[in-house]
């Protein structure tokens with residue numbers, strides 16, 4: 001008998017870990033997923049995100065630690081006794097049943113006779129009211145996945161777990177389904193925990209993202225926070241592209257750190273520095289390409305005061321429609337190329353041109369140069 005009437009509340013993992021023989025898939029992990037949130041576990045293949053999800057579902061037994069749903073310790077409960085349900089990448093619909101019966105399945109299994117109203121409501125929720133009498137093979141991949149979501153929601157779980165649910169869809173459909181799932185989550189108001197390796201997907205959908213790397217949560221936060229304030233090079237690179245400049249702390253002025261880099265000076269707000277920043281300390285200065293503008297060296301005098309600036313020479317450029325992307329060699333960071341983006345179409349900005357790269361110091365973040 002399915003029991004989905006358990007507690008709501010936060011999903012709380014305390015010291016949860018999973019080992020397979022000598023291999024540790026998930027290192028002891030403390031994680032709270034707030035009730036009603038859309039939470040994403042994001043990471044590359046093999047980082048332990050599915051294993052973490054499966055431990056919440058009860059499909060994988062933790063080697064250590066406790067899973068709480070609200071105040072209830074559910075670690076020892078089998079999956080069907082937890083108030084959770086899971087949607088997998090493979091929709092696993094019953095091919096011989098129509099859409100209505102696929103969604104009704106969970107209710108019928110519990111012995112309910114009058115299922116019509118609930119199934120119809122659920123089909124409306126996923127916008128498949130018109131498709132009730134079709135068989136799964138008559139629906140598109142995105143529609144089939146919505147049936148799988150409806151089927152998982154029909155028993156009113158407190159938490160819906162989604163394991164790469166959009167992985168089998170083409171890019172366009174995936175983008176549509178991301179918005180669709182977000183809408184459904186907002187409408188039903190329950191907690192969604194979504195596993196994905198696609199950073200754009202996690203950032204589009206989730207309120208909170210946990211970036212996993214090699215069995216650990218490397219950083220957890222709101223998408224904008226992770227993007228703008230990554231604390232490790234892994235997170236900075238996993239969520240987009242970043243430039244890195246090695247610099248040394250010179251002084252502190254008010255709320256800023258002043259750094260020396262290749263004979264020049266950079267300013268970094270102290271609040272955006274996750275490195276120890278004593279004088280003489282090494283900091284890896286990060287800045288996203290789209291935050292950097294290029295000005296031809298002849299016009300350097302026109303750059304407003306107060307911007308961070310480094311000199312360089314354009315190595316390559318590519319027009320991408322809305323903007324042009326540049327690869328720049330700079331003596332300030334001899335070990336890295338600098339990536340920048342400009343919306344101005346200055347015809348002098350071609351490979352070989354001397355330029356000044358400049359950006360607002362507020363868009364700078366500082367990482368511990370000793371990490372990794």
Ligand code: ATP
Nearest residue numbers: 020023025043044045046047048049050051052197
């Ligand atoms: P993917 O996106 O490829 O599914 P993931 O981040 O979800 O990756 P997990 O499936 O959680 O990763 O696996 C984490 C690690 O644990 C991987 O290295 C995997 O090979 C290993 N692993 C998972 N299940 C088992 C198992 N039953 N026995 C041994 N090792 C396992």
